[in-house]
Amino acid sequence: MIVAALGAAALGLWQQEYHLIIDGAVLILIFAISGALETFAMERTERNIQKLMAITPDTARLIVDNQETEIPVNQLKMGDFILVKPGELIPTDSIIIEGISTINQAPITGESIPVDKTVGDEVFAGTLNGNGVLRLQVNKSPESSLIQRVIRLVEQAKTETPPSQRFVEKFEKIYAKVIVISGILLAILPPFLLNWSWETTIYRALIFLVVASPCALMAAIMPTLLSGIANGARQEFYLKMVLN
Numbered sequence: 001m002i003v004a005a006l007g008a009a010a011l012g013l014w015q016q017e018y019h020l021i022i023d024g025a026v027l028i029l030i031f032a033i034s035g036a037l038e039t040f041a042m043e044r045t046e047r048n049i050q051k052l053m054a055i056t057p058d059t060a061r062l063i064v065d066n067q068e069t070e071i072p073v074n075q076l077k078m079g080d081f082i083l084v085k086p087g088e089l090i091p092t093d094s095i096i097i098e099g100i101s102t103i104n105q106a107p108i109t110g111e112s113i114p115v116d117k118t119v120g121d122e123v124f125a126g127t128l129n130g131n132g133v134l135r136l137q138v139n140k141s142p143e144s145s146l147i148q149r150v151i152r153l154v155e156q157a158k159t160e161t162p163p164s165q166r167f168v169e170k171f172e173k174i175y176a177k178v179i180v181i182s183g184i185l186l187a188i189l190p191p192f193l194l195n196w197s198w199e200t201t202i203y204r205a206l207i208f209l210v211v212a213s214p215c216a217l218m219a220a221i222m223p224t225l226l227s228g229i230a231n232g233a234r235q236e237f238y239l240k241m242v243l244n
Contacts, residue, residue: 001031001213003183007206011199027210056126056147060091063135073142080138084129092125093145094136101132108147183209 008024060076061083062069068083073091076082081097084090090103102114105127114130117123123136125145142148187205190196196204 001027001210004206004209007202011203011206057089057091061085076138076142078138078141082136082138084134084136086129086131086133088129090123090125090127090129090136092138092142093140094123095139096121096123096134097137098135099132101134102130104128104130179209179212182212 005024005028008027009021056073058073059070060073062071062076063081063083076092082091082094086101096117096119098119100116100118103117103123104114105111105124108124108126117134122139123134124147125142126147183205186208187202190201190204191198
């Protein structure tokens with residue numbers, strides 16, 4: 001991209017065609033904006049993960065022999081009984097075994113109206129209990145809750161390279177060399193073989209460099225993947241709610 005921009009500027013200076021200089025500047029601007037947008041998307045993902053983690057309580061009220069003990073959420077096990085008082089967050093995915101209340105599921109589903117929940121209904125980690133006292137039985141380990149699965153998926157997507165990106169990176173060095181050599185040949189041979197002018201030849205060679213560059217493909221892979229994971233997690237939750 002830098003070679004193409006410098007080439008466009010050089011052509012404009014030689015021929016006093018300043019629109020070519022502007023073309024080079026716009027080219028750099030476009031790719032700078034794409035890089036900034038990619039950074040913004042990654043930072044937004046970081047903020048979303050932090051928000052998800054913030055709505056999950058760190059402790060839970062464990063009930064053993066009618067005695068209430070406050071323990072870290074990550075120490076809960078399937079089958080444990082926990083108590084959630086009015087105005088508190090649900091610590092992990094559970095089943096209501098005693099009590100009636102309304103649950104604000106907006107942090108998870110975006111629903112604006114709290115949902116009535118009663119004995120036998122499932123509640124999810126990070127949702128807000130309304131005005132009732134609930135006795136819950138943990139039906140999933142804390143690390144298997146919906147909200148934790150979403151967090152892990154997004155973090156995994158950030159740290160692991162997707163197959164499409166690995167495929168591009170595998171051939172990137174060879175591909176880049178082929179493109180550069182081809183660009184040089186296209187900038188040298190046509191005046192001798194096709195009687196093109198040098199200006200036309202170099203201009204078309206620069207166009208070839210821009211079009212053949214894999215930069216846009218590389219920049220588009222990760223934001224697209226993260227968006228797909230977020231959307232898939234949302235659809236999974238909605239489907240689960242419908243089936244229930």
